[in-house]
Amino acid sequence: MIEPDIIEQTNDKAAASLRADYDALGEYLDRRGIDIATVKHKVASYGIAVPSWGVGTGGTRFARFPGAGEPRDVFDKLDDCGVIHRLTAATPSVSLHIPWDAQPAADLNSKAEEVGLAFDAMNSNTFQDQPDQAHSYKFGSLSHTDAATRRQAVDHNIACIELGRQIGSKALTIWVGDGSNFPGQTNFTRQFGRYLDAAAQVYDALPDDWTLLSEHKMYEPAFYSTVVQDWGTNLLIAQQLGDKAKCLVDLGHHAPNVNIEMIVARLTQFGKLGGFHFNDSKYGDDDLDTGSIDPYRLFLVFNELVEAEADPDFDPMHMLDQSHNVTDPIESLMISATEVQRAYAQALLVDRAALAGFQDDNDALMATTTLKRGFRTDVEPILAMARLEAGAAIDPVATYRASGYRARVANERPAVSGAGGGIV
Secondary structure: OOOHHHHHHHHHHHHHHHHHHHHHHHHHHHHOOOOHHHHHHHHHOOOOEEEHHHHOEOOOOOOOOOOOOOOOOHHHHHHHHHHHHHHHOOOOEEEOEOOOOOOOHHHHHHHHHHHOOEEOOEEOOOOOOOOOOOOOOOOOOOOOOOHHHHHHHHHHHHHHHHHHHHHOOOEEEEOOOOEEOOOOOOOHHHHHHHHHHHHHHHHHOOOOOOEEEEEOOOOOOOOOEEOOOOHHHHHHHHHHHOOOEEEEEEOOOOOOOOOHHHHHHHHHHOOOEEEEEEOEOOOOOOOEOOOOOOHHHHHHHHHHHHHHOOOOOOOOEEEEOOOEOOOOHHHHHHHHHHHHHHHHHHHHOOOHHHHHHHHHOOOHHHHHHHHHHHHHOOOHHHHHHHHHHOOOOOOHHHHHHHHOHHHHHHHHOOOOOOOOOOOO
């Protein structure tokens, strides 16, 4: 972990400047009728889950270039995730992926308590074959033509629920790579019917206080057709399964230029927005660092989320889902977590009464200007002050680098081979 004195030393160097910036921003916001302390409190209370797999180095279909000190198992992953939360105070939970992270519940709970984390949604894996499984998912899992293969996939998801129940999780995320690569390879209607039937069996195994999150993805590995390929299909699934089923929106799983913020609004309007996988995209499902390509789109998504906060029952889950190929994964996840908080803080600054008035008056220019005023406000002093008051780092990356954590774990963890390819 990160020693407290390292955080204190780096914070001492920046604290005076931060307080001056925070006070100046507070005076500016006060003139706009905004209480900076209220915004800071909301930001400090906003947690983003980190993915266990995100602390490893990702790759492409052609190669993977491993980084130093990569985690050997889920316990190393939890150590790394604990560092992220210790420095940002923004990532209080971890989302596990099974079977990659399968370990006895008692051991997982013990390690999570040690590093100060809780467990977020469970993630099943029926998009690749495991050494001990009887049936292959090469031609599908929950939608496979073979009943025994579908049963295997259902049983795996139910096992994920059982492990999650023992470690305090309250949700299961299902993403399948099922689809086809050639016209005529599969019957679209019968394939989707098989998926719905299998998903219903998983749904029936959910505890009463759990949520099933179905995740859509336009393509990959199925490049001609994908069973759960867009938000409309995802919505149909959630409506078909029942009240505990909702839609998960991954910001990268859309065609270029799709209006993701409107999808968020639609799913919210009909009570089926279950959560997010935050990342960014340039061409397709790139899994880039959150806010690295289009921070304004991230802000527009949060504009819809803040609008929906008026409903006390609105409580979607939030998780990062990224592949880090050329950066230290811990650094990227810290930056991404703070970018999510930044977009949230900016959206909180939007004058909603003024915006609604301009919308009702069809004043397009002033409506969009009102949004941009929130986006253009530098909220970094709010984010940094929230971290300081939580005992985290004013500058997480600088503190992390000063701690020498990466070099230390590189000495403890064996080097990992870069052989093979594939995104983790």
